[in-house]
Amino acid sequence: MSEIQITLPDGSVRNYPQGVTAHQVAQSISEGLARNIIAAKVNGVVVETGRPITEDANLVLLKWDDKEGKQTFWHSSAHLLAEALEALYPGVKFGIGPAIDSGFYYDIDLGEHKFSSEDFAKLEAKMLELAKQENAYIRKEVSKAEALEYFTQKGDEYKLELIQDLTDGEITFYEQGNFTDLCRGPHLPNTGFIKAVKLLNLAGAYWRGDEKNKQLTRIYGITFPKKSELDAHMLMLEEAKKRDHRLLGKELEIFAFDDDIGPGLPLWLPKGAAIIELLEGFAKKTEKDAGYMRVKSPHIAKESLYIKSGHLPYYKDSMFPPMELDGINYYLKAMNCPHHHKIFAATPKSYRDLPVRYAEYGTCYRYEQTGELFGLMRVRSLQMNDAHIYCTKAQFEAEFKAVNALYLKYFKVFGIDKYVMRFSKHDPKKLGQKYINSPELWKETEDMVRSVLVNANIPFIEVEDEAAFYGPKIDIQIYSAIGREFTLATNQVDFAQAERFDLYFINEKSEKERPLIIHRAPLSTHERFIGFLLEHYAGKFPLWLNPEQVIILPISEKYQEYSEKLLNVLKKHDIRALIDDRSEKTGKKIRDAELKRVPLMLIIGEKEQTDNTVTVRKQGGEDLGSMSVEAFVAYVNAEIENQLN
């Protein structure tokens, strides 16, 4: 028998007989390893550990700690769930059951059976019972005819539909215990690897993600090779819940929703409003330094504006319905762009005026579907850190680059280090429908955007068919501390609206010329950004941004007067401070200040009053000791300076 060469990730090369399995390779290294491998990656393809390797290969043995190991583990768990479902609810039909980032789901059609989350325990028990049987996952290659025959017999129309789309000769079944499923694999060696099972929730999901199709029942679950890992995971979920911006927003009195105001319309409480003012102050200063001019626009506009801008056909469904006045329809503004274009058009422009940069914290209203609303992250009224830059083609690269630099500066200040820039391009097939029909302009602007990104050495990914209708864009995806991913900011090129609005400047040759437009919103909307920051900071806003920077804690009423004097000094230095003058013990006051996430606490007693000092405790417990009031003010200012630069 001929030998093949197996190259392991560390670069070592070993010889094995042809047809060796990953399991056997692992065994040749150690028994312990062999017991723990879940799957194997052979020349980049993930397969079962028992699949024979027929040619020279790079081999990675996948364990639970590997991403693909987990995926295989959870995908196999989905099959186990299906087996348990079939045992308990005969006749159930199956859609798809993939692994996801954390766990797996299976879409099922229960037919006549009733199922609710109360039945989870029963189902979990059945899964564990089946897991204990250590049934092997057996791979079978079947012909399309056989596959169709099997599921016709079984009466599972969903699987039949899936098989229709598959190529004969590439179809495989996997069987474990009494359950057989159409599946590409790979899978665990046997069900015994699964030691802990938790079903998480129940949801409706449209067959093939299309809302015109029948809605199936989706069961989400997660499994682990050890019970202790499940416990740790559940604890982690609990912790994540405590960092949810909706919870923190209520707890810290940042924002509120009210039935009489309406869904998706947040009310900003004093502390939330203070954060907004601080963010705006910061943004306005930064923008002023970068040469932006501030403008203001009304909240409503006539229908004709949105027809001219071209927004109406694309966005009508996500705009609030119009109100009619004297036979004319008025819309609440859903975007600031057309207003800014009108401001540009209001006065004549020379090439000497360009670039023109208009900035506004514009309030917009968008009619998001009720099911899409989500805390502060998805709302119906929003205040956007918006600006539009009108420039010549020659200026474009420098302007676009400056905008990107602004993003990076902001990310540094807010400590955002986990983000992905998505360069969203058009789809040439959809020119004239989803996108403005100007192929050469698309190419030109997309090339410009790419070259800015490449030249600035910014890592990015390119995605097709996600551009705005008027031009390519860069979306910045960020991840909150509890793993939520969303688009925070956007930086867009617009070569279409200047034409629509007949915007021009007079160039050096005394001719009319169209400007290019950049749309940008680095700080997103107040709503989404503060929602993100709440989770990012776990409610502990940094000193510069905290609505309550300092709390004075007199040890007893005897030090009230000195405390008030202190408060006045701090206020004179623009430090946001308050006194806890309740008749409570110091320990209690510290606890409450900690729960309110106040960054600095001043403990005031006999000693401080006599020496004219303050004793400083930082949030979290660090003791900065005693210092003069002047020294404390200097400390606060230095900290803020440090945080903003």
Place this chain on the structure above:
RNA sequence: GCCGUUGUAGCUCAGGGGUAGAGCACUUCCUUGGUAAGGAAGAGGCCAAGGGUUCAAAUCCCUUCAAUGGCUCCA
């Protein structure tokens, strides 16, 4: 919008066909205490809204409203 779950005091929640409960928060009093909860008393609710069943509904049923987990991550 669709599927599942939930809605009781400011907050977190218990209860449950026979005129409503706890802890925290709040108010008052006692206490004047040095780094994460001192003590006592008090006040506070048409049990989301509307309709139905019943001698009787916060409780059971229906509708509505709202919140919440999903509905993209392709056998």
